[in-house]
Structure formats: C-alpha cells, structure tokens
Amino acid sequence: MFLLFALACTSPPATDGTPADTAVDAAADSAADSAAPPPAFTEIHALLEAHCGTCHTAGYSGIFIADGDPAGTYDRLLNAEPQIDPEARYVVPADPEASLIAHKLTAEPSFGDTMPPPDTYALAMAEAEIALLRTWIQGGAPGA
Numbered sequence: 001m002f003l004l005f006a007l008a009c010t011s012p013p014a015t016d017g018t019p020a021d022t023a024v025d026a027a028a029d030s031a032a033d034s035a036a037p038p039p040a041f042t043e044i045h046a047l048l049e050a051h052c053g054t055c056h057t058a059g060y061s062g063i064f065i066a067d068g069d070p071a072g073t074y075d076r077l078l079n080a081e082p083q084i085d086p087e088a089r090y091v092v093p094a095d096p097e098a099s100l101i102a103h104k105l106t107a108e109p110s111f112g113d114t115m116p117p118p119d120t121y122a123l124a125m126a127e128a129e130i131a132l133l134r135t136w137i138q139g140g141a142p143g144a
Contacts, residue, residue: 042070
C-alpha cells in the first residue's frame with residue numbers, strides 16, 4: 001500500500017522547458033563551452049623552458065628542452081625514447097595518463113623522481129601550469 005502511495009506521489013522529470021529541464025540544458029551547455037581548444041605549443045614550450053630548462057640543456061642525459069627551438073623540443077617530446085623506459089613517450093597526444101612528463105610533475109610519480117627534484121634550484125610548476133600542460137596533452141598536443 002505504501003509503495004503505491006510513493007509511486008503516485010512522484011512524477012517523471014519535466015521535459016517541457018520547465019525550470020528543472022532548463023537547468024539541465026544550461027549545465028550541458030556549460031560543459032560544452034568548457035571544451036576550449038588546447039593551448040598553443042608556444043605557450044607550453046615557454047613553460048617547459050622556464051621550469052625545466054635549468055637542468056634539461058645540452059649535455060644533460062635526459063630529454064633536451066632548453067634549446068630555443070620549439071619545433072625540435074616538440075619532436076623530442078613526442079618521439080624521443082626515455083632512458084627510464086624506451087617503450088614510454090614523454091607526451092602521448094590525447095592521453096596525459098600515458099605521458100611520462102605528466103607523471104614526473106606529480107608529487108609521487110609512478111616511477112623515477114618528481115621533477116624538478118626538490119634539491120635543485122629549479123622552480124616547480126604551479127598546479128595551474130601542470131593543468132595547462134595536461135590540457136594541451138588531452139587536446140591532442142598540437143605542434144609548433
């Protein structure tokens with residue numbers, strides 16, 4: 001008996017433009033608007049040179065970033081074989097979780113050390129900068 005009363009007191013969601021339906025549409029529109037294009041690689045390159053270029057220069061055993069050559073840096077990010085895992089890639093377009101660079105910037109990377117190492121004078125990226133890098137990767141890592 002209670003079940004019949006409960007069913008009779010509920011109504012299906014509105015689909016006729018009433019305020020509840022309008023709120024759902026507004027939320028969907030907002031989500032679509034937040035799918036902005038990824039940042040340009042020139043912005044990402046400047047970020048990497050500022051935070052990684054202190055150590056990742058010519059003669060360094062890791063990936064060479066600070067050379068003032070965005071096209072060369074882009075090519076190495078997508079194609080160089082990391083010494084830590086030759087099967088991995090620094091950047092896997094559209095997949096930040098598979099991108100070594102995204103892992104290395106976390107407080108506890110899945111392997112190796114956090115970048116930059118805490119005992120260096122290099123400046124760590126702010127959370128917003130890491131988010132920008134991840135957005136660029138997620139957006140397909142468009143080139144130079």
